[in-house]
Amino acid sequence: MRSIEYAFRQGGASLWRSRGSSAFAVLAIALALIVLGALLIVSWNAEQLLARWSSAAEFSVYLRDEATSDQRAAIETAIDQSQLADGREYVSKAEALTRFRREFAELSELTSGFDENPFPASIEVRVRPGAEHDIAEALVKRLVAMPGVADARYDRDWLTRVASVLGTIRAAGLALALLMAIAAAVTVATVVRLGLRTRRDELEIMELVGAPLAFIRGPFVAEGFLQGGIGALLATAALWVGFLTAMAWWGSDLNSLLDGGSVQFLPIRLCFYLILGGMLVGSVGGLVAAREAA
């Protein structure tokens, strides 16, 4: 406990003494975390959107024109028994035509020339949130094979593709943030090492009087920790200000991108991890430098 108190007292004093050069290390950590934080904000909101789309997933079973009411009942029973459906709705051929005319008003004139209604009746099924994708697909395959079914559509591939693109962007961003974190740790190590060299006599005395390693190295690790912590807090503040500014200028556009949702800042938990990450990067830099002390 005493060594921790000593480490932070000395580390804080050293940080203040070398505040000019420490500012570079703090800035390096802040920049790395701003990149990471911005990436997290984008991917966090994209994930929320994906989750919303996923939970709103539905599939349609198109019926043949000659499908009997018994066949329709059998299809509906199969859907209900699967326990995958959160609800279902029968859309008759007439309703399908009405919907088309309503949703594509500019094309509605085309439909007036039809001798008979070309739209098939269908059963629209809302998939229960959290339902497994594979099980839902298996059900759709089973339904397609049933008498009276013309086709069934359960197009989740685009969701998978979006998730995959998002994953790639996130991985690239994480790699970039990791590189910047390493650069930040090196900067911290360099700055701490500069301070260490001005305290050679002090360190020699500490070694000669038999001071424990925690007392010799601790202040340098604490200095890195503090640099990292300050950098991380600055990064979080900058992200928050940036977020508020972006929302003030482009809030409605951004919200509309989210399909009715609203763009969110990072949850407290992620902010906490971001700050912890900064402290960790700083501590690693401090520890690397401290190994030169004894």
Add this chain to the structure above:
Amino acid sequence: MIETHHLSKVYSRGLYALRDLTLTIEKAEFVFLTGPSGAGKSTLLRMLLLQERPSEGEVFVNGQNLATLNRREIQEYRRGIGFIFQDFKLIPSRTVLENISFVPEVLGVPAAQQRRRAFQVLKWVGLQHRMNAYPHDLSGGEQQRIAIARALVNDPVLVIADEPTGNLDPDLSLEIMNLLREINAGGTTVLVATHDRELIRLVGRRTITLDQGKIVEVA
């Protein structure tokens, strides 16, 4: 207290700093180590402080073979030794009292105890009135007395001084030697490396003379 057996230290290109050195220093003894520059005095002291390792031979202090100590044991061993250097090695950014209390502080001694003990030794060297001064405000003699106080703050069983009067005039040198004699009178073993023959004559204690890494005289 201190025994060396066939101790040698060879640097690169076959240069011997110490050569086959065998000596014994008894507990509570005051011993001078003298000889010309490059005789090996500082090398021997550095080995006693475990800042250097022997190339050959062994060093025993209080029955402990220094070559066998691990990191933790080295720390423990060093806590029993006080050291004094020619250039004082005081920390310029700390006050006199802080320079002394620094030692118990980094050994984890509670703050009140650190200051109490630091003040005791500061009083003993007669500089309690300069406790809030900084090293650059002090004369060379005062700085060395602070260094002595720092060496004593941990109640060492052995005090090692490397040219402690090298930067001081003859009167101050004798004053410093008197302090070391007083420390020795309390039962602490004192080993002083110096090339000041006149000082050795005035203090009049056992003297080991080294030349080119070998003992050439014990008087």
